[in-house]
Amino acid sequence: MRRGTQPVDPCDQTITYERLSEALPAADWLILCCPASPQTRGLANAAAFAAMPRGAHLVNVARGEVAVEGDIILALTAGQLAGAYLDVFEREPLDPASPLWDMPNVIISPHTAGHSQGQAEAVLDILLDNLQRWCAGRKLRNEWTTSAEPMFVWAAAPRAPGRPPYFAGRDLARAAYFLAFSCASR
Numbered sequence: 403m404r405r406g407t408q409p410v411d412p413c414d415q416t417i418t419y420e421r422l423s424e425a426l427p428a429a430d431w432l433i434l435c436c437p438a439s440p441q442t443r444g445l446a447n448a449a450a451f452a453a454m455p456r457g458a459h460l461v462n463v464a465r466g467e468v469a470v471e472g473d474i475i476l477a478l479t480a481g482q483l484a485g486a487y488l489d490v491f492e493r494e495p496l497d498p499a500s501p502l503w504d505m506p507n508v509i510i511s512p513h514t515a516g517h518s519q520g521q522a523e524a525v526l527d528i529l530l531d532n533l534q535r536w537c538a539g540r541k542l543r544n545e546w547t548t549s550a551e552p553m554f555v556w557a558a559a560p561r562a563p564g565r566p567p568y569f570a571g572r573d574l575a576r577a578a579y580f581l582a583f584s585c586a587s588r
Contacts, residue, residue: 403417403418403421403425403436404418404419405418406418422445423449426450427454429454429455430454431459431461432459433461434446434460434462437464438464438467443467444467445468446474447473448470448476451483454483456481456482457482457484458482459483459485460474460486460487460488461487462489463490465490466490466491466493466494467492468490471502474486474488478508479501479505483507485508485509486507487508487509488509488511489515490515494513528543528544
């Protein structure tokens with residue numbers, strides 16, 4: 403399932419978000435790994451779980467707001483969902499009082515599904531490339547505009563017009579060093 407219907411190997415079929423309800427009756431697993439957007443918020447809800455075969459499973463490694471937490475709990479309790487692997491929640495951290503903690507058919511991870519071997523290096527490569535691009539006044543990689551302010555993914559937070567982006571994480575010193583010396587002539 404994606405925004406468009408372009409074929410994706412090795413998938414047999416590609417459908418849009420709007421056609422999800424057509425695919426759910428045959429879905430033993432609903433694996434969410436999509437961005438949070440107006441199109442995906444609340445996508446996995448009571449109606450979606452009811453449309454799936456009884457005893458189906460849910461995996462959410464997307465964003466918490468893509469799945470309705472209360473509906474997940476009800477579907478698990480009723481046996482509509484046989485199990486769930488949840489890496490993200492509507493509100494993080496997950497409330498210590500949430501019944502999800504004590505459900506034997508739920509696996510909870512601490513929002514770490516996006517981490518993989520080599521990810522830090524890949525993110526740093528994008529960061530450093532974007533710093534070079536920003537210093538040269540060129541278009542940034544992974545840039546999008548949600549309003550009047552551009553942002554770029556994985557490498558920086560929103561920035562004010564005419565101001566450099568700010569960075570976080572263990573590579574802050576390296577990014578600051580690069581920014582100071584690469585943009586000195588700007």
